[in-house]
Amino acid sequence: MIERKSYCILSFKNECAAAESYEKLNGSFCLKGETKVLYLSYLEKFPTNMIDLKESPKVWPSGLKLKENFISEEEEEKLLDLTVSDPQTLQLKHRTVKHYGFEFKYGSNKVDRNPLPNAIPEEMEPIIKKFVELGITRPNQLTVNHYAPGQGIPLHTDTHSSFEDGIISISLCSDIVMDFMSNDDGRRVSIVLPRRSCLIISQESRYSWSHGITPRKYDVTQAADNGLTVIRRENRTSLTFRKVRTSKCDCTFSRWCDSQLEDSADLSEKTADNIERKHVFHVYDEIASHFSETRHSPWPNVKAFIKSFPVGSLLLDIGCGNGKYLTCSQSLFSIGTDRSKQLLNVCRKRGYQVVNADCRASPFRDDIADAAICIAVIHHLATEDRRLQTLQDISRILRKGGRALVYVWAKEQEIGTRKSTYLLQKKSNVSRAEICPAPETYSEAVLPVHVNRTDFKHADVLVPWSLNSKESTGTDTPTYFRFYHVFKEGELDNLCSKISNISIRRSYYDQGNWCIEFEKE
Numbered sequence: 127m128i129e130r131k132s133y134c135i136l137s138f139k140n141e142c143a144a145a146e147s148y149e150k151l152n153g154s155f156c157l158k159g160e161t162k163v164l165y166l167s168y169l170e171k172f173p174t175n176m177i178d179l180k181e182s183p184k185v186w187p188s189g190l191k192l193k194e195n196f197i198s199e200e201e202e203e204k205l206l207d208l209t210v211s212d213p214q215t216l217q218l219k220h221r222t223v224k225h226y227g228f229e230f231k232y233g234s235n236k237v238d239r240n241p242l243p244n245a246i247p248e249e250m251e252p253i254i255k256k257f258v259e260l261g262i263t264r265p266n267q268l269t270v271n272h273y274a275p276g277q278g279i280p281l282h283t284d285t286h287s288s289f290e291d292g293i294i295s296i297s298l299c300s301d302i303v304m305d306f307m308s309n310d311d312g313r314r315v316s317i318v319l320p321r322r323s324c325l326i327i328s329q330e331s332r333y334s335w336s337h338g339i340t341p342r343k344y345d346v347t348q349a350a351d352n353g354l355t356v357i358r359r360e361n362r363t364s365l366t367f368r369k370v371r372t373s374k375c376d377c378t379f380s381r382w383c384d385s386q387l388e389d390s391a392d393l394s395e396k397t398a399d400n401i402e403r404k405h406v407f408h409v410y411d412e413i414a415s416h417f418s419e420t421r422h423s424p425w426p427n428v429k430a431f432i433k434s435f436p437v438g439s440l441l442l443d444i445g446c447g448n449g450k451y452l453t454c455s456q457s458l459f460s461i462g463t464d465r466s467k468q469l470l471n472v473c474r475k476r477g478y479q480v481v482n483a484d485c486r487a488s489p490f491r492d493d494i495a496d497a498a499i500c501i502a503v504i505h506h507l508a509t510e511d512r513r514l515q516t517l518q519d520i521s522r523i524l525r526k527g528g529r530a531l532v533y534v535w536a537k538e539q540e541i542g543t544r545k546s547t548y549l550l551q552k553k554s555n556v557s558r559a560e561i562c563p564a565p566e567t568y569s570e571a572v573l574p575v576h577v578n579r580t581d582f583k584h585a586d587v588l589v590p591w592s593l594n595s596k597e598s599t600g601t602d603t604p605t606y607f608r609f610y611h612v613f614k615e616g617e618l619d620n621l622c623s624k625i626s627n628i629s630i631r632r633s634y635y636d637q638g639n640w641c642i643e644f645e646k647e
Contacts, residue, residue: 134356135169144168157344158358186315187306189329193260196324197253202298208249209270209363226268228370237267237288237370246367253296257367262292262326265367273302275359278341281307284368285583286333286375287385293327294367295319300360303345307336309382318347333379381572384583393571398508401573405588405609406506407465413606414468416594418448427636428501429454431531431643439496444520445485445503449473452480458497463488486515490523498523498530502639505534505611508586513611514621521628524646529631532622533639537582537612546638549579566607575607582612613640 138144152166197205209224226246229238246254246268258264267289271279284293297319304325306315319325327337342359349355375385393401410417428451432441437457446452446462447469453460463483464470473480483489485503498520504513520530539546566573566588576587588607618640619633632643 160343186317187308187331187335189327190306190317190331190335191326191328192317192319193324193326194320195322196256196296197322199322201253202322204249205253205296205365206298206363208247209365210272222272224270226270227265228267230267230269230368236285237368239370254367256324257294260326262294263290263369265294265369267368267370269366269368271364271366273339273359273362273364275361276341276343278339281305281336281338283309283334283336283382284332286371286377286379286383288371290369290371291328291332291377292369293332295325295327296365296367297321297323297325298363298365300362301345301347301357302339302359302362302364303347305338305340306331307338309334309336318345330379333377334382381574393509395509397571398512401508401609402506405607409591409606409608410466411468412604413591413593414448414466414472417591418469418472419594421448421450424450424454425501425533425636427634427641428499428531428533431529432458432497432499435497440494441497441499442488442490442495442523444488444498444500444516446473446478446480447502449476449478449480451499451501452478461490486512486519488519488523492522493525493528495523496525496528498528499532500530501533502535504532505613506609507611508609510621514624517622518625521625521644521646526646529643529645530628531641531643532618533636533641534613534618535610536635536638536640537585537614538635539581539638541635548638549581551579573609576610585614586611615640618642 136147138147148166148168151164153163155164156162157164225242226244227242228240229242230236231238246266250268254264299321301321302319303316304319306317307313317325331337344356344358346354347357375383377383380386432451432454435441435455435458439458441452441455441458441460443449443451443460443462446464447466449462449472451460452462452473460479462473462478462480463485464473464480465482465484467482470480470482481489485500486507500516500520504516507513507516517532520532524530536546539549566575571586573586573588574584576582576584576589578590587610589610590605590607592603592605594603615635619630619642622628622630622642622644627647628644629647630642630644632641634641
């Protein structure tokens with residue numbers, strides 16, 4: 127059977143019934159409303175890994191409650207009239223959406239704390255009173271989603287710092303199957319949300335599970351006779367009520383809580399050393415060849431900076447990696463440094479001038495360089511002091527009037543409506559990335575593992591790097607975790623302002639990176 131495909135297994139009373147069905151249906155039958163033909167095939171044995179939808183509340187995550195027939199047909203009709211007729215809806219890829227009170231920011235799963243002019247309509251007060259009677263905090267934010275058959279929403283966890291406990295979803299117009307996945311171990315639960323029901327997501331289900339709706343036109347559900355049946359999806363409207371948080375979240379699910387992990391870790395020098403050795407130096411030596419294959423095109427603004435220097439200038443590339451910037455200008459004398467011996471070997475095979483050195487203490491004399499670049503390096507350093515030491519050392523080696531360009535990874539991967547290249551790049555191995563590994567715990571901090579191609583939720587994170595198969599020596603493709611400190615807007619400027627003998631010439635954002643060009647005075 128082909129992986130990642132959907133199948134329906136039919137069992138017949140005897141061989142004659144199976145043969146007759148095969149002859150009549152194979153290649154000539156379509157489901158109602160569909161144009162794709164179905165094909166049948168005999169199985170030698172029944173698969174053992176089929177989905178079992180016979181779930182019960184016992185296997186649901188704690189805090190997840192379903193109230194069937196929460197509203198009447200008359201109330202449903204009033205809610206639909208109120209929301210469907212609203213022309214101010216936003217068209218997203220998978221659905222249309224409308225916000226009341228505050229805007230929910232898809233992508234980051236956070237809230238825009240600037241109040242919207244349109245609050246939750248007064249007509250919904252009878253429904254809100256029902257929430258309060260159940261002990262749920264009165265909501266002040268509402269998101270209305272309109273789904274057509276085949277549309278869905280990716281698995282996500284509403285950010286802890288944005289909303290209080292207790293997220294409420296009311297289903298209108300049709301039933302739907304909602305998927306839940308544990309962020310801790312990847313366990314999955316699929317739950318049928320009946321029309322006019324109310325789903326309450328709180329406690330564990332709110333804070334450490336993700337929820338979403340798979341985009342498809344049919345759902346497999348449990349039938350009345352304890353078997354399985356297929357139901358066709360219809361147009362559906364969901365009302366999601368939330369309460370915007372006004373203080374930091376102090377939930378007990380700290381490993382997934384951005385309020386408790388959002389600040390930079392306060393690490394000792396010993397711990398910082400251990401993190402950098404394990405999650406920077408060791409990783410880059412292990413992935414050097416694969417990493418080099420993915421780093422071949424110089425970034426245009428860096429290349430332009432290098433080409434702005436006159437013939438004979440000395441360029442020092444601090445943290446040169448595979449040396450892709452060392453040949454941007456043949457009229458300069460260029461030298462690179464790096465801590466990774468394997469990346470330096472790549473450089474030497476290409477004939478580049480390189481030396482093994484820590485970016486915090488390069489082996490060059492004072493006031494020697496006309497130009498210096500440090501591209502995507504200091505975000506691998508685990509403390510602010512170590513990042514500052516690198517910038518101070520770059521200042522040391524520059525001659526008076528010499529200029530440096532520094533790039534760091536930005537925490538903000540979406541400016542306005544424009545996403546960075548990192549977010550737009552095609553996701554690979556999606557099924558592997560769905561289960562987020564557990565954070566790494568140190569005595570002073572917890573380092574969460576970032577989910578690739580998504581917005582950053584924390585400042586200090588471990589970012590996965592999956593080695594390609596030809597670089598792997600075993601049957602499984604290994605995944606390594608690189609340490610990153612992602613910079614907030616203005617953070618790099620503040621760091622440079624602590625160095626007395628430089629002046630900032632330019633500060634800008636470039637494809638998911640904060641960048642600074644400074645000059646030594």
